[in-house]
Amino acid sequence: MWCVRSIAIGLVLGVAALGLCAEDAPRPWPSEWRSGAGWRSATLEPPNRSGATIGFTQLEGTSTGITFTNAISGELSLRHSILNNGSGVAAGDVDGDGWCDLYFCGIGGRNALFRNQGGWRFQDITAQARVECAGQASTGALLADVDGDRDLDLLVTSVGGGARLFLNDGKGRFSEMLDSGLLRKLGAMSMAMADIDGDGDLDLYVANYRTTTIQDEPGTRLVLSNEGGRPVVKTVNGVAVKGSEYEGRFDVGASGEILENGEPDALYRNEGNGRFALLEWTNGLFRDENGRPLDRPPLDWGLSVAFRDLNGDGVPDLYVCNDSDSPDRVWLSDGAGHYQAPDPMAFRCQSLSSMGVDFADLNRDGFDDLIVLDMLARDHRHRNTQLAWTKAPIGSFGTHAARLQLPRNTVFMSRGDGTYAEAAYLTGLPASDWSWTPIFMDVDLDGREDLVISNGFHRDVRDQDRLAEMRKESATQRFAPNQELARRARFPEWMGGMAAFRQGAELRFEDVSMGWGFGTPRIYQGLAAADLDNDGDLDLIANSFGNAPSLFRNNAVIGRLLVRLVGLAPNTEGIGARIGVESEGGRQVQEMMKGGRYLSCDQATRLFGGVGESATVTVKWRTGRRTVVRGVLINRVYEIREAEAQ
Secondary structure (H helix, E strand, O other): HHHHHHHHHHHHHHHHHHHHHHHHHOOOOOOEEEEEEOOEOOOEOOOHHHOOOOOOOEHHHHHHHHOOEOOHHHHHHHOOOHHHHOOOOOEOOOOOOOOOOEEOOOOOOEEEEEEEEEEEEEEEEEHHHHHOOOOEEEEEEEEEEOOOOOOOEEEEEEEEEEEEEEEEEEOOOOOOOOOOOOOOOOOOEEEEEOOOOOOOOOEEEEOOOOOOHHHHHHOOOEEEEEOEEEEEEEEOOOOOOOOOOOOOOEEOOOOEEEEEEEOOOOOEEEOOOOEEEEEOOOOOOOOOOOEOOOOOOOOOOOOEEEEEEEOOOOEEEEEEEOOOOOEEEEEOOOOOOOEEEEOOOOOOOOOOOOEEEEOOOOOOOOOEEEEEOOOOOHHHHHHOOOOHOOOOOOOOOOOOOOOEEEEOOOEEEEEEOOOOOOOOHHHHHOOOOEEEEEEOOOOOOOOOOOOEEEEOOOOOOOOOHHHHHHHHHHHOOOOOHHHHHHHHHHHOOOEEEEEOOOOOOOOEEEEOOOOOOOOOOOEEEEEEEEOOOOOOOEEEEEEEEEEEEEEEEEOOOOEEEEEEOOOOOOOOOOOOOOOEEEEEEEEEEEOEEEEOOOOOOOOOOOOEEOOOOOOEEEOEEEEEEEEEEEEEEEOEEEEOOOOOOO
């Protein structure tokens, strides 16, 4: 009954009212499947869009029905600068009808769930689903099967509210799990899930930032004292640090500068039935480069986190992106839930203000490479306003093991021995503006991963012209705390919009943002990829700051191969599995991930382009099982089942 109704809506609204071509009418998920040993496949129908160019077409809420707006008041953005880091989006089929639905977080206190009706029309079902999360500053979202009942549950993070879990009844109606074991405090940001201990279910990592920052408290008085031969912060506004809420919040740097620490991240073991157990940092679970247990949790400014098998041993490692002076954390897993930092020589540098990370085998050597985003401007004029921030640090003798933090994007090419060569300038990717979410995806379906990035920030607090003006004023007059905050309004918005880089020969990426349909100046932060129209390519969903989200329809018309996995419960989407595709076009390898985007979560699917007429697909499951499917054809979707794997 639903299919008849949804197709009718799509034909009337999607074609007539929206002006979309007939090829964009709803395509129900394939009903005619061809089956084999451990798999089934169905034909994909790439749209025949006459005159279509490679790239994307931007669709706004007026045409799609997505009326949600992610915004906060100007006053709140001045008083609570952490909220300017924005919110994300999660993509997944919450009601099992074969269409990918969308959940948007709102930093201003209201979230929204939209049901995909096909034909690029969406219906707001937030009230029925009971997932509005009103009254909190929501940041990140993730859709995953937490309890192993083969539907997608919902995890939501917020500033000051930690993480919340909502269990799905399979029909898109949710109930909050009030005794989930998740911390309901801290400035929780991005999430990622993987089976860290090999017990079959998905465990959870939450990257935490801060709930409040001293930067929003002008006039705060900190008094230093000397303890044990080193300076420490003794009091804050007359309150003794020891034993108070300020304990552990501040350190003093080597040059005497006061450093504000972030909050500890949280790693949870999935106990089943919607319950998690918080794991300790200091009981040997995490070890440093020399194998010594940590004596305290890292107090970093966490923005993003991703699970990925970095060293090829079949188990999920961790990459954590941290803002400001906090170093990024790389943790290599032993497969049983224990983590150790890699050799200091593995990564010789890092980005200074790391926002997001993504992975791909860029040179097809069988090893994953990765990019980490920062905020270096692309254009010459804008970059000149950042000069005070863009000077590379200078190393000193005796610190050869230190990882320099560079104020730009970093691209790490795997050497295949556990070490990486930094190659941002070689690839043409050192600068992409104030960037948040990178996604490697084959947009033009030529067999090489391209790169799309979300950009922008509400207040460009690194604008040196404005900072010079404000320093000059401060030299001649004093400002009350509320006046200091009000002066922030003079920082300009950085309307970065979306960026796209096409990978050509010799690992060189070319900026094709305008040519691929990314010309709208806007602040985009959370970004996810999903097949929203069931045509087998990946579309994009960008959550905007201060505006409605944007959908970007992929205009690809040439051959593609889409792979989805049906894993054993409770890891029902095969998260952590490595998918290899071998054809006359060469060998490609991708990994099925859950979360890992900045505040966001993709649909669990993998797209391969440049495959040729016939291919062999090999899936190496997280459990160690293996599935091989031969004679794979292009322009088809393949669902591969772990139950029949060897």
